[in-house]
Amino acid sequence: MDELRLTDFYYNVSGDRARELLFLYGSKGEFLIRPSESNPFDHTISIHRGNRVTHVKLSGKGGIHRLPTGQEFINLCALVQHLMETPNLLCEKDGVFIEVTKPVKIPAPESVVNIGQDRFFHIAINGLEAEELLSDEPNGTFLIRESTSVPGEYALSVKNDDSTLHVRIYHDDNKFRIVPKDNFRSLTELIENYKKTPMVQYTGTVVKLKQPLLSTKFTAASVDDRIEALIRTAKKPNARDGIAEEFDKIHHDKSCSLYVSCKEGRRPENVRKNRYRNVVPFDHTRIKLRPLDSESESSEFSDYINANLVKVLSNVPCYSEFSGVGKRYISTQGCLQHTISDFWHMIWQENVRIIVMTTKETERGRLKCSVYWPEKGEEHRYGQNHEFRVRLTKEESKGEYVIRQLELAYLQKGESIPTAVRHIFHYQFLAWEDNGCPSDAVLTFMDEINRVAVPRCPPDCGPMLVHCSAGIGRTGTYIVLDIIIAKIKQIGPHCAVDIPKTVRMVREQRATMVQTEAQYRFIYYAISTYMKMWRKEHALNEISAALPPPTVPNDDPDDELESNEEEYESEEDSDGS
Known part of the structure; x- marks a missing residue:
């Protein structure tokens, strides 16, 4: 050690x-x-x-x-x-030994602020990152962060005269100060003082603190405090709270798709392959189908399918905090009857071994996804030359979800014996209904996939495929949550979580991922539920929950979009799934 x-x-x-x-x-x-x-x-x-x-x-x-x-x-x-x-060195008065293992790992700022509640404090950022965060903010916007040069001390970063100024905050004798005469018991006291009495630099420049830049980052352990802080921002009953405001800011941020091309999905010959006219893949991340053999390459062959590769972009500097979370997904729509062959072509081409389906085939009387697998004891053939044979080898109902094991075989034209056979795990979640989705059920579903199916996949397997109906709402929600949970498992409860940043990362790869406010809100509550499960697993059953784990309100925006039927002509509207 x-x-x-x-x-x-x-x-x-x-x-x-x-x-x-x-x-x-x-x-x-x-x-x-x-x-x-x-x-x-x-x-x-x-x-x-x-x-x-x-x-x-x-x-x-x-x-x-x-x-x-x-x-x-x-x-x-x-x-x-x-x-x-020296184990068993300490003991109770009655002789019961007190187990002592190792120091608990706590983010240092937790001794001076409540990371979940005090949103003026930004964890795990340096001066350059503070400047980036403040670059588009008005003068007077500020944040407080840890000092990167002096451990145990802090820094005030403030936008002043269209540039960012960094001011050292000294911390000694349990007091905070910027100048020698300061003697504040907390960072909040220091902030309130300098909001009333502006600082004056030795050059005579006046530095005013007007409004804090509210942090979107928190530790996994402090999620309940963050939820409470976000909900508390609603000034009146039924008013929009901080979670809604965060989602609105992401939803109206055009930077993720402003200069991104979607030409292929809008070509006349490809429009009929889109379940919804307004949900098309980005060109730069779309999955391109390739001919599987020389006979497949014909004038009729098309490389288009409504699907995108979505992965953790830890090699991009602004997403470096995701380093070590090597997750990759294919995000796609629910099959149309005439795209099932393309779907299985993609599964084979990309060596997909796990399919995650987050919708029922039909919901509220509307078709969400054509059935693309056979019944037990049957086999279906797909492909331009019927080269794909699909069999259902096992089906098990777990109440809120169904686990299927499929056999996918590839046969050369005219051959009856497969060239190769692969085994596919198919997980279908059934409980994501219009009246909400229980977060513990989703986490159990996700854990089953990561604990049972993922380890059984070959080392060279391709991305996990996730789909719903449109391939953006429930699909995006599942992917974002899976990434965040993987990061928490890797680092621990002190792991820094930034939901808006994670959503933006996946939205850079497929448009409108996490489609509705209800889905965005669900991510917060699912993380809360996960941390409660983590504490229970670690015998932490005494801590009281700040908030109960509620179900998510209606996440299906069909009702909101029905008035726009003319805009989408005869196509179904995007359903938030």
């Missing part, structure tokens, strides 16, 4: 805040050390016990740190190292 530093385990927080942070970020056996609230020379170790937190006093008399067992140490690092190397 690397040499311990004080910053690895020491937090200047109260006992109540220590308990809250351990419940948010920790698991059984993890701990932190904090100042004693009863004696300025002593410290306290707060230990996660599964369903409670135990606080143990550490004497500091004479500058020597002592455990209750009598051992003495010259510094806290040595004490903590000894605790970790």
Whole structure:
């Protein structure tokens, strides 16, 4: 193990805040050390016990740190190292041992702000990123972030005279200051002071703080606090809250598609292959069908299918925070009867082994997707020369979803024996109804796919294919949530989550992904539900939920679009699925 530093385990927080942070970020056996609230020379170790937190006093008399067992140490690092190397050292009065494993990993700012609630504070950004965030904002817009040059201190970044100014915030003796005379107990106090009394630089320039740039980033553990903060912004009952405002900002942001071509999907010969006239793929990420053999290459062959490759763009600087999340998807529409052969062509060409279907075949009497798989005991042939043979080998109902195992075989023209056979997992989610979708059901569905199907796919398999009806609403919601959950699993509860940024990333690859406000809101509540499940798994059943995990309101905008039937001629309107 690397040499311990004080910053690895020491937090200047109260006992109540220590308990809250351990419940948010920790698991059984993890701990932190904090100042004693009863004696300025002593410290306290707060230990996660599964369903409670135990606080143990550490004497500091004479500058020597002592455990209750009598051992003495010259510094806290040595004490903590000894605790970790000596299991069962601490015990209750009744002799029950207290498990101590490792320091809990908590974002440093949590000791001075509530990351979920205090939206003026931006986690995990540097000065250049702050300048980028403030570049299009009016003068007087500001944010606070961690200092990247001095650990434990902070920086105020403010738009002033059309440029960004960075001001150091000193943090010592549990107080905050910009100039020596300052003596603020919190960053909020400091901000309120300088909003009333502008700063004056030594050059005489006046720096005014007018409005904070509200952060969209939070830690996974603080999701309930962030939801509460966003909902609280609604001034009146039934008014639009912060979640709705975030979605509106994304939905009206044309930068994702302003200079993006969609010509292929609008060609007259391809229009009939689109389920909805207003949902067409971007040209730069669309899946292009290729002839499978020389006989397939004819004047009738078309490379068009309404599908896009969507992946985590961690190689793009603004999305580097997704590094390590190597997710790839094909996002596509529900099959039309005359596009089923193209669908199976794409499955074979892209070596897809998992299909995720987030719609029923028919909902509210409207066809959402033509059935593209056979019944048990049957086989269907597809393709220009009937080269694809599809069989259903297994079907299992899990209540809210159905798992199918399909056999996809490729046969050369005139041959009866397949050249190759592949096995495809088909997962169909049935519970995404108009009256909402239970977040725990989606997470169970997603976990089944990632835990069971993904490990059974060959190493060279292609992207996971996700579709609904239009291939943008439920499909986009599923993909965004899958990416975020994968990142949380990789990093832990202190993982930084930015829902708007994740939605923008996938919207750069297929238009209007996460189509409705209800779907966007669902992502927040699904992450909340996931963190509750995580805490339960880590024996964290004592923490109270800030909000219940509600179902999502109607996510199907058919009703809103029915008045636009003339615009879409005889085509069905995009249904938010």
